[in-house]
Amino acid sequence: MSAIPADLPTPTTDEDPKPYPALHLTDEALLHASLLRLLDGRDDRAARLASLRVLGSAYRGLGWRPWHAAPIGAALLAAPGVCLRRAWRLVERTAARVSDGPAWWPAEVIGHDRDVDTIAALTVRPLRRLPFRAGQAVPVCTPGRPGRWRWLSPANAPRADGTVEFHVRALAGGSVSGSLVHEVRPGDLLYLGPPAGSGLELAGGADDLLLVAGGTGLAPLRALVEQVAEAPVGRRVTLVVGARTFADLYDAIALDKLQQAYDWLRIVPAFSDDPEAPPAEQGTAIGLAIHHHRPGQHVYACGPPAMLAAARRWLPIAGVPADRLHLPTLGQR
Structure with a gap:
């Protein structure tokens, strides 16, 4: 093809510590x-x-x-x-603002699960290890939608085997999200771009955390829980997980395993429209988060636009200082 001029250098020698993919x-x-x-x-x-x-x-x-x-x-x-x-x-x-490294990492899909019809959990194995931190976002592109990059946040902290898990909801008008949920299968190849800060990276210190998730906003917050698990340093974590009804709650098995594994973690479901839920679990994610907020916590919220708008409005009124409120700065579709 003629799209790329032939004189562009492609540093792929053994001496280069950061090789780039050849332009095949x-x-x-x-x-x-x-x-x-x-x-x-x-x-x-x-x-x-x-x-x-x-x-x-x-x-x-x-x-x-x-x-x-x-x-x-x-x-x-x-x-x-x-x-x-x-x-x-x-x-x-x-x-001028990005660091040295590949433009993308080919990654094989090795798992594709759908707990809820419109949400898929994809596990991918990059052909080279993807250098990311919990809470970051990654541009993702599918072969069926070449050139259409969308932000997704890994649902895990970096693993020894290099695999990465993404949670995706198929949105109306979202061709990439729809493809990832309904078309992609194990064995397919995705492309992952360079990870970027999303505003949800873990703050330093040992302060307790209040995490508030709505929909697939759970993904980066679950990754933060895994990061804390690697070095708890005395932190206590409350994770509020919002859903409309119990049937809309996804990733329940993984959440239950985390709850059983760590005594410093408390998971609170928040059902906004389920009259059969226990009274302590009825309400919006932000409403229950305000109830569980304690002074000194860092608060992280990630979810759909309406939930984030409520977080911006009500959490400061509830006493969350601006420097302890962490909201995503990148979108996804």
């Missing part, structure tokens, strides 16, 4: 599709940031320079020149 056909097609999707302009802000994260790393790792814009642009015939120049500047600025 699949890599070239993925890079071409990512550029086209960015220029298309139809993605929301979060998806554009995910694409820029990947393209900025490609720019840095492949040694792109301003004079490469013209040959790349010549291959993108559908893109107006002014749009290409604007996108190129965005990619350049992103490249």
Whole structure:
């Protein structure tokens, strides 16, 4: 293919401590599709940031320079020149903020489970270890939707075997999330971009934690629980898990195992529309979080937009200081 100029360097020698994938056909097609999707302009802000994260790393790792814009642009015939120049500047600025490393990691799907019809838990094994921290977000792209990068947060702290678990809800109009839930199967290959801070990384110290999850917002908070388990340092953790009814609660088996394994962990279900739930479990996730909040806790909340809006409004009123309230800064779809 002609999308990538032949003179772009690809440092893959044994002496390079950070090798990059060679630009074989699949890599070239993925890079071409990512550029086209960015220029298309139809993605929301979060998806554009995910694409820029990947393209900025490609720019840095492949040694792109301003004079490469013209040959790349010549291959993108559908893109107006002014749009290409604007996108190129965005990619350049992103490249200045990312660290050295691959633009993406191919990852094989080794597990695909659906506790709830619209939610899937995917376990993937990157062909090279993905360097991420609990609470971070990762751009993810499917072969069926090349160039469409979406943020997902690992549901686990880094594992010895290098596998990563993602929780995905199929959203209306979300082609990537729908593909991950309904189309992807074990043996398929996904692409993972460079991890990024999401605002949910664990604060230092040994302060207790109050974690508030709604929907697949549970994923990064479960990863924080696993991180604490590796070095509890006297912390106590309360995890409030919101769902509409008991039937809508997913990942229940994993949560039950965590509850049984650690005496410093308390898991509180919050059912907003289930009259058969015990009184102590009836209410919204934010409402029950306010009830369980104690001074000195760091509070992390992750979930759908309505829940996060309630968190921004009510948790400060309930006495959570601004420097102890942690909300996601990246979206997913």
